[in-house]
Amino acid sequence: MANAFFNVPIPINEPVKGYAPGSKERLELQQQLKSLRNLELDIPMYIGGKEVRTGKLERISPPHDHQRTIGHFHAGDASHVTLAIEAALAARTAWAELPWEHRAAVFLKAADLLAGPYRARINAATMLGQSKNAFQAEIDAACELIDFFRFNVYYMQEIYKQQPESLPGMWNRVEHRALEGFVFALTPFNFTSIAGNLPSSAAMMGNVIVWKPANTQIYSAQVLMELFKEAGVPDGVINLVYVDGPTAGDVIFSHRDFAGIHFTGSTGVFQNIWKTIGQNIHLYKSYPRIVGETGGKDFILAHHSAHPKAVAVAMSRGAFEYQGQKCSAASRVYLPSNTAEEILGYVKEDLASFKMGDVEDFGNFINAVISEASFDKLAKYLDDAKADPNVEIIAGGGHDKSKGYFIEPTVIVAKDPKYVTMCEELFGPVLTVHVYDENEFEETLALVDTTSPYALTGAVFAQDRYAIDLASKRLMNAAGNFYINDKPTGAVVGQQPFGGARASGTNDKAGSQLNLIRWVSPRAIKETFVPVTDYRYPFLGSEPAEDLNRDKGL
Ligand SMILES: NC(=O)c1ccc[n+]([C@@H]2O[C@H](COP(=O)([O-])OP(=O)(O)OC[C@H]3O[C@@H](n4cnc5c(N)ncnc54)[C@H](O)[C@@H]3O)[C@@H](O)[C@H]2O)c1
Numbered sequence: 001m002a003n004a005f006f007n008v009p010i011p012i013n014e015p016v017k018g019y020a021p022g023s024k025e026r027l028e029l030q031q032q033l034k035s036l037r038n039l040e041l042d043i044p045m046y047i048g049g050k051e052v053r054t055g056k057l058e059r060i061s062p063p064h065d066h067q068r069t070i071g072h073f074h075a076g077d078a079s080h081v082t083l084a085i086e087a088a089l090a091a092r093t094a095w096a097e098l099p100w101e102h103r104a105a106v107f108l109k110a111a112d113l114l115a116g117p118y119r120a121r122i123n124a125a126t127m128l129g130q131s132k133n134a135f136q137a138e139i140d141a142a143c144e145l146i147d148f149f150r151f152n153v154y155y156m157q158e159i160y161k162q163q164p165e166s167l168p169g170m171w172n173r174v175e176h177r178a179l180e181g182f183v184f185a186l187t188p189f190n191f192t193s194i195a196g197n198l199p200s201s202a203a204m205m206g207n208v209i210v211w212k213p214a215n216t217q218i219y220s221a222q223v224l225m226e227l228f229k230e231a232g233v234p235d236g237v238i239n240l241v242y243v244d245g246p247t248a249g250d251v252i253f254s255h256r257d258f259a260g261i262h263f264t265g266s267t268g269v270f271q272n273i274w275k276t277i278g279q280n281i282h283l284y285k286s287y288p289r290i291v292g293e294t295g296g297k298d299f300i301l302a303h304h305s306a307h308p309k310a311v312a313v314a315m316s317r318g319a320f321e322y323q324g325q326k327c328s329a330a331s332r333v334y335l336p337s338n339t340a341e342e343i344l345g346y347v348k349e350d351l352a353s354f355k356m357g358d359v360e361d362f363g364n365f366i367n368a369v370i371s372e373a374s375f376d377k378l379a380k381y382l383d384d385a386k387a388d389p390n391v392e393i394i395a396g397g398g399h400d401k402s403k404g405y406f407i408e409p410t411v412i413v414a415k416d417p418k419y420v421t422m423c424e425e426l427f428g429p430v431l432t433v434h435v436y437d438e439n440e441f442e443e444t445l446a447l448v449d450t451t452s453p454y455a456l457t458g459a460v461f462a463q464d465r466y467a468i469d470l471a472s473k474r475l476m477n478a479a480g481n482f483y484i485n486d487k488p489t490g491a492v493v494g495q496q497p498f499g500g501a502r503a504s505g506t507n508d509k510a511g512s513q514l515n516l517i518r519w520v521s522p523r524a525i526k527e528t529f530v531p532v533t534d535y536r537y538p539f540l541g542s543e544p545a546e547d548l549n550r551d552k553g554l
């Protein structure tokens, strides 16, 4: 066997393709969409490398065309969760003991496959299954996930490199063990990249995984699973099951080998999971790692010195891209009285130009919201707002689920800064605006800070540097991702590590060293070359002083 210290390639963010009319990437993507058009995929679970079909079929349809069937998945039950845990534990030793450069190579290969032969496929699946337009699919399912793979491999190497000091006569080392058990990856519908990153980041560090995606993301999850297999993730290392959340939770959170959860989703679900883990803490072999990124009520605050057009564009893109279904989406805005009318005028012009409809028409900026449940919830907020004399809907407000789950991009102006849609996460294309007295910037900072329990993303717009400084200080804890003169969405791996605090999560920053460090259990090793042979201190007369230096810490 030959030995060497390896350096992984320096990661560079994957360039975003433009999908302009006539471009190669657009033709490839259209081809994929066309070839999927007449298919009804039969989607199995993947346990221990085997495809598992239960015959209990659940229909998958595009949110923008709910009468059309694009596939069925085989639903599992508690027994499949147990099988997935067993398969993961059986794969654990070989995977954890594989030299790290092989794990790195597997995920670097996954990145290259995704950047090449899988790109059109994952984008098409994300467009159809989750109703994303081509550009939104590209930045998520292709580019962000490629970046997660490549940057995480680099961060893994950086973690392994960090070593302690050694005094003469000894060699101190730290090695990073995989967690002793299995990790549960519980993933949301809205980002294919997050669905791919939560199992793969923990797996990269040597862990074995039981992965349960949201039902509404299974169509693209299957493509990810095929990608993992082709990249060389061994059987049993990542196991994909389709069961309802509480059923999975019952089995997983009472298992002795449960070693950690990597979660992204809503705050309520995460808080219940944390409670259950707390109640069961005596059952586990080790204290489980709990990592969860959850909801947000993300803000834009404009100062009276802000550039009106820049604020307006941040609102139009930050609130409505992917129908406002980004955890980072702007959903409450505070505008100063001097420029509010001008800003809202630009926003109304933007919204009037948005086209809404099927993802296969590349002219549509807006598509459908994810499900009927989400549609019904959003429609109720809009109908309540229409009936409320204290608020005004200045754009949108309509909804129609006859063909797809379409909610018009909507702007509500609320006099009361604590109006319900200023406070609660709606997760849809609804933006609420409060106009404040331009002379009350400081008071408004306090309002922004205290209106919601979340602290995920937020943006401040100002030309006045003192205002920027004041906002940065007063909103220190109001956002884990804080933007100055930019929209609060669109964090890029390696550039703006992503995650929020307060009710928005544990802020372990996906796509960073901070996150990967949660998936290892370090072992410190001290090796003494010539052990001391007498217990006595020097003042007792026999041990030479230099021997004791080695054991300064006793
Ligand atoms: N902070 C972030 O980085 C981030 C990123 C993306 C999404 N989100 C948040 O995710 C939410 C939207 O995603 P979603 O609708 O898929 O979230 P969700 O909480 O409904 O679902 C997330 C996952 O949990 C499962 N689940 C649901 N109920 C469960 C239960 N009772 N027990 C166990 N598992 C259960 C789901 O099936 C899914 O796999 C929003 O709140 C959004 O803000 C946060």
Ligand SMILES: N[C@@H](CCC=O)C(=O)O
Pocket (backbone or CB within 6 Å): 190, 191, 325, 326, 327, 328, 329, 488, 489, 490, 491, 492, 498
């Ligand atoms: N990281 C994404 C949001 C992920 C949550 O849905 C952004 O920064 O817009």
